[in-house]
Amino acid sequence: MNHRSGNTTLHGARWLALLLVLFLMSGTQIANAITVTFTANTTIDTGTTTYEGYDVIVHGATVTINGTHSFNSLTVESNGYVTHAQGLVGGMSLSIATTVTINSGSSISADGCGYGAGQGAGAAF
Numbered sequence: 001m002n003h004r005s006g007n008t009t010l011h012g013a014r015w016l017a018l019l020l021v022l023f024l025m026s027g028t029q030i031a032n033a034i035t036v037t038f039t040a041n042t043t044i045d046t047g048t049t050t051y052e053g054y055d056v057i058v059h060g061a062t063v064t065i066n067g068t069h070s071f072n073s074l075t076v077e078s079n080g081y082v083t084h085a086q087g088l089v090g091g092m093s094l095s096i097a098t099t100v101t102i103n104s105g106s107s108i109s110a111d112g113c114g115y116g117a118g119q120g121a122g123a124a125f
């Protein structure tokens with residue numbers, strides 16, 4: 001094997017790896033992601049895949065998200081509220097590819113969604 005050609009191949013592989021890392025770190029959004037805007041109270045339940053990869057906007061409504069979901073972006077605006085169902089084991093787990101924006105007066109919260117005192121999986125015997 002020619003030392004030079006082996007080195008060139010390794011050099012090319014390093015560049016390819018570097019480009020891949022830079023692409024992943026750039027927060028590149030999904031090309032032509034579909035946008036959905038919720039203006040009325042809505043539940044996205046565990047196992048619902050309708051909005052996966054979407055740009056999600058919560059505008060002045062409560063969106064209850066149960067389980068694990070992946071969105072391209074998430075914006076909560078105009079007193080919008082994102083939460084999960086009370087007592088839901090596992091709660092809500094979101095993976096956002098690009099940006100999360102929460103405007104003034106809006107929130108993402110799980111306040112009051114857990115178990116009451118002395119209840120649930122961690123309750124003392």
